[in-house]
Amino acid sequence: MSDFLRAPIAFLYKMGVTLRHRLFDWGVLKSERFDIPIICIGNITVGGTGKTPMAEMVIAYMAQTHRVALLSRGYGRRTKGYIEVQCDSHYRDVGDEPLQIKLKFPETVVVVCEKRADGIRRIQAEHPEVDLIIMDDGFQHRYVEPKINVVMIDATRPIQHDHMLPQGTLRDLPEVLHRAHYFIVTKCPDRMAPIDRRILRKVLIQAAYQRVYFTRFESFRPQPIYPDEVQEDPFTVSHRAVIALSGIGNPKPFVNTLHSRYEVVVEMTLNDHHVYRMRDVSRIRELLAEYPDAVVVMTEKDAVKWTNRNKIPAEVRRKLYYMPINISFIEDSATDFLQKLEEDVRGEN
Numbered sequence: 001m002s003d004f005l006r007a008p009i010a011f012l013y014k015m016g017v018t019l020r021h022r023l024f025d026w027g028v029l030k031s032e033r034f035d036i037p038i039i040c041i042g043n044i045t046v047g048g049t050g051k052t053p054m055a056e057m058v059i060a061y062m063a064q065t066h067r068v069a070l071l072s073r074g075y076g077r078r079t080k081g082y083i084e085v086q087c088d089s090h091y092r093d094v095g096d097e098p099l100q101i102k103l104k105f106p107e108t109v110v111v112v113c114e115k116r117a118d119g120i121r122r123i124q125a126e127h128p129e130v131d132l133i134i135m136d137d138g139f140q141h142r143y144v145e146p147k148i149n150v151v152m153i154d155a156t157r158p159i160q161h162d163h164m165l166p167q168g169t170l171r172d173l174p175e176v177l178h179r180a181h182y183f184i185v186t187k188c189p190d191r192m193a194p195i196d197r198r199i200l201r202k203v204l205i206q207a208a209y210q211r212v213y214f215t216r217f218e219s220f221r222p223q224p225i226y227p228d229e230v231q232e233d234p235f236t237v238s239h240r241a242v243i244a245l246s247g248i249g250n251p252k253p254f255v256n257t258l259h260s261r262y263e264v265v266v267e268m269t270l271n272d273h274h275v276y277r278m279r280d281v282s283r284i285r286e287l288l289a290e291y292p293d294a295v296v297v298m299t300e301k302d303a304v305k306w307t308n309r310n311k312i313p314a315e316v317r318r319k320l321y322y323m324p325i326n327i328s329f330i331e332d333s334a335t336d337f338l339q340k341l342e343e344d345v346r347g348e349n
Contacts, residue, residue: 006166006167007167009166009167010163010164010165010166010167010168011164013164013165013166014164014173017164017171017172017173018173020142021142021173021176024142029142029143030143031142031143031144031145032117032143032144032145033145034120034124034133034144036120036124036130036131036132036133037131037132037133037147037148037345038120038132038133038134038135038144038146038147038148039058039132039133039134039135039146039147039148039150039341039345040135040138040139040144040146040148040149040150041054041055041058041134041135041136041137041150041152042136042137042138042139042140042149042150042151042152043137043139043151043152043153043154044139044140044151044159044170044171044172044173044174044176044177045154045157045159045162045169045170045171046165046169046171046249047154047157047169047249047250047272048154048248048249048250048251048272049152049153049154049186049249049250050152050184050186050187050215050217050327051097051136051137051152052097052100052101052136052301053217053325053326053327054150054152054184054327055070055101055134055136056101056104056105056326057326057327057334057338058134058150058338058341059101059105059108059134060105061338061341061342062132062134062341062342062345063105063107063108065342066131066132066345067109067127067129067130067131067132068108068109068130068132068133068134069108069109069110069111069123069127069130069132069133069134070098070101070108070109070110070111070133070134070135070136071111071112071113071116071119071120071123071133071134071135071136071138072095072097072098072110072111072112072135072136072137073095073112073113073114073116073136073137073138074094074095074098074112074113074114075095075097075137075273076095076096076273076275077091077092077093077094077095077112078092078093079093079094079112080114081113081114082111082112082113082118082119082122083111083112083113084109084110084111084126085098085099085101085102085110085111085112086102087102087103087106089102091304091305092275094112095112095273096273096301096302096304096305097136097301098110098111098112098136099304100300100301100303100304103304109123109127109130111123115143116135116138116141116143116144117143117144120133120144132345139151139172139179139180140171140172147344147345148181148182148341148344148345149179149180149181149182150180150181150182150184150341151177151180151182151183151184152184152186153183153184153185153186153200153204154185154186154187154250155185155186155187155188155189155192155200155214156187156250156252156253157169158200158203159174159203160174160203177204177206178206178207180204180210181209181210181211181344182210182211182212182213182337182340182341183204183205183210183211183212183213184213184215184327184337185200185204185212185213185214185215186215186216186217186327187216187217187253188214188215188216188330189216190216192214192330197212197214197331200212200214211337211340213329213331213332213337214329214330214331215327215328215329215330216327216328216330217253217325217326217327217328218325218326218327218328219254219257219323219324219325220323220324220325221235222235222295222297222321222322222323223321223322223323223324224320224321225303225306225307225317225320225321225322226309226317226318226320229314229317229318230318231318234295235262239262239263240262240263240295241262241263241265241291241293241294241295242258242262242263242264242265242294242295242296242297243264243265243266243268243284243287243288243291243294243295243296243297244258244264244266244267244268244269244297244298245268245270245284245296245297245298245302246268246269246270246298246299246302247269247270247271247272247273247274247276247299247301247302247305248272248299248301248302249272251269251299254299254323255267255269257323258297258323262297265291265294266287266291266294268283268284268287274302275305276302276305276306278311281311281312281313281316284296284316285313285315285316288315288316288319294319295319295320295321296316296319296320296321297321297322297323298320298321298322298323299322299323299325300322300323300324300325302322303320303322306320
């Protein structure tokens with residue numbers, strides 16, 4: 001799309017989003033409240049801001065004292081309606097991120113449903129033991145009014161300098177951030193200047209109760225997707241040759257991390273929520289033949305799509321790794337955030 005067309009389309013898109021919010025504000029469209037606490041983890045931009053690692057952090061903490069369920073739209077799935085995710089579900093049926101979370105937390109109820117209110121009602125009916133729902137990516141939805149909104153902000157794409165789609169990456173209006181309770185600023189530089197933090201706080205905070213936390217992604221040594229087929233740890237070798245594979249919204253931090261630690265011989269960057277097919281397996285096989293000393297390193301989100309052992313040749317399976325990540329808090333501790341979140345869930349604030 002030419003730059004000449006982006007600006008007017010972005011203007012029209014902004015008008016449509018603004019009208020939709022007004023219809024909710026005027027009561028023409030209805031937001032539904034539920035008697036179960038709901039934590040919504042969302043953002044107002046396209047691309048990866050860290051919603052899934054944040055959801056995993058909140059699940060791990062809240063599951064100590066609550067029976068937690070995760071509700072997601074299941075973006076990119078080929079199915080419709082309400083589906084409860086199982087550990088043996090196919091990512092095409094339930095979405096890659098919900099499956100990733102279910103595999104990491106098999107005891108947690110994970111549900112996909114594009115109509116969030118219907119999904120909440122089904123969870124309450126079929127899992128009466130659940131006393132807390134985490135709603136993934138529902139900040140724009142507005143048909144459900146959560147108790148707590150956690151909004152993820154990408155430090156590398158400041159919203160005050162961004163534009164609406166398709167001119168920029170904003171899919172919602174910065175003015176609606178008054179509905180947020182917590183802002184988690186992700187991908188902060190290692191040495192983020194205090195003035196930059198002050199500027200972001202000034203931009204984001206519109207109400208006294210809102211809190212801002214600054215974080216960065218912390219990545220760990222790549223792990224094999226098929227550990228039973230790996231004979232030795234390839235990452236003990238210095239300058240390990242790797243093929244970087246990613247199908248996520250913003251692959252730059254992932255690829256940059258690999259470049260800083262290993263010798264990246266090929267970058268295979270695909271669209272967000274890419275559906276892997278046999279031609280992708282064949283391409284990886286060709287690259288491994290071309291670079292016999294290399295291994296493939298992908299994101300966790302991509303790894304759940306490479307778990308069908310029968311469709312992947314043995315010589316490829318032995319070379320498949322993923323890089324685990326989590327969110328590391330810079331100023332305040334993660335415990336501070338999680339404890340305050342728990343207080344809000346219990347209504348102690």
